[in-house]
Amino acid sequence: MNKPTPRALEVIRTTALSPHMLRVTLGGEGMNSFPDDQESAYIKLIFPQENNPRPLMRTYTIRQQRLREIDVDFVIHEASGPASTWARSAAAGDKILVGGPGPKKLIDTNAEWFLLVGDMTALPAISVNIMQLPESARGYVVIEVLDKNDIQDLAVPENINVHWLLNPKPDPSGKTLGRYVENLSWLPGKVSAWAACEFSSMRYLRKYLKQTRQLNKDQLYVSSYWKIGNDEDQHKAEKRQDADQLEATT
Numbered sequence: 419m420n421k422p423t424p425r426a427l428e429v430i431r432t433t434a435l436s437p438h439m440l441r442v443t444l445g446g447e448g449m450n451s452f453p454d455d456q457e458s459a460y461i462k463l464i465f466p467q468e469n470n471p472r473p474l475m476r477t478y479t480i481r482q483q484r485l486r487e488i489d490v491d492f493v494i495h496e497a498s499g500p501a502s503t504w505a506r507s508a509a510a511g512d513k514i515l516v517g518g519p520g521p522k523k524l525i526d527t528n529a530e531w532f533l534l535v536g537d538m539t540a541l542p543a544i545s546v547n548i549m550q551l552p553e554s555a556r557g558y559v560v561i562e563v564l565d566k567n568d569i570q571d572l573a574v575p576e577n578i579n580v581h582w583l584l585n586p587k588p589d590p591s592g593k594t595l596g597r598y599v600e601n602l603s604w605l606p607g608k609v610s611a612w613a614a615c616e617f618s619s620m621r622y623l624r625k626y627l628k629q630t631r632q633l634n635k636d637q638l639y640v641s642s643y644w645k646i647g648n649d650e651d652q653h654k655a656e657k658r659q660d661a662d663q664l665e666a667t668t
Contacts, residue, residue: 424464429512436568440494442505445487456480458524458546462517465500476501476650481542491542523639524550530607532557535599539643540614547612548574558602562595590646592618600626611638617645617656
């Protein structure tokens with residue numbers, strides 16, 4: 419399948435959601451050919467490089483979509499990369515080349531309870547996934563944030579318990595988020611789990627959910643969105659190597 423031709427989108431406005439999260443609303447004529455119903459799908463932000471024919475690309479999630487507009491939420495911190503640096507200085511009328519959208523990765527709602535886990539990079543996708551849950555849903559949402567002021571008001575079904583894990587410094591071992599999830603009371607019945615976070619946290623969670631909890635591939639979506647100390651290209655290479663190693667052992 420051919421990839422969609424990148425579109426030039428325009429900054430409509432920016433909105434500070436919390437100390438470490440900034441929303442950029444994109445729109446303009448490029449949205450005329452943008453497909454509907456793409457919340458939680460990923461897009462590629464494309465940044466040309468001087469003296470380099472290969473542009474930088476960074477992957478982000480569509481948080482919300484309205485008529486001729488999409489919202490993209492950026493995690494803002496001191497060691498910002500090209501995408502978050504661009505977002506901080508973005509002003510109405512600025513243009514950005516956007517590839518995609520790619521496929522949506524939504525939780526399987528055919529389960530007796532649900533587990534959603536992630537850090538701030540996954541908060542947009544988790545927010546969309548919560549909207550897919552039936553009102554009768556029960557289970558947990560666990561989100562690791564940098565600061566208590568990064569906690570967002572999420573509308574969840576009555577029997578979904580939301581846990582905000584405060585962690586100002588990323589943990590290269592992956593244990594902070596992973597052990598928090600391990601300490602949750604495991605509920606009876608068939609679970610559907612969705613997790614996205616930093617690479618080491620992802621591996622810790624994947625091992626726990628697949629080996630300890632014996633979840634099969636139909637019950638589990640798990641992905642890493644970034645890796646401490648790596649740019650996106652390095653992270654992609656790590657993901658490919660990790661996938662190859664996983665396939666070789668299964």
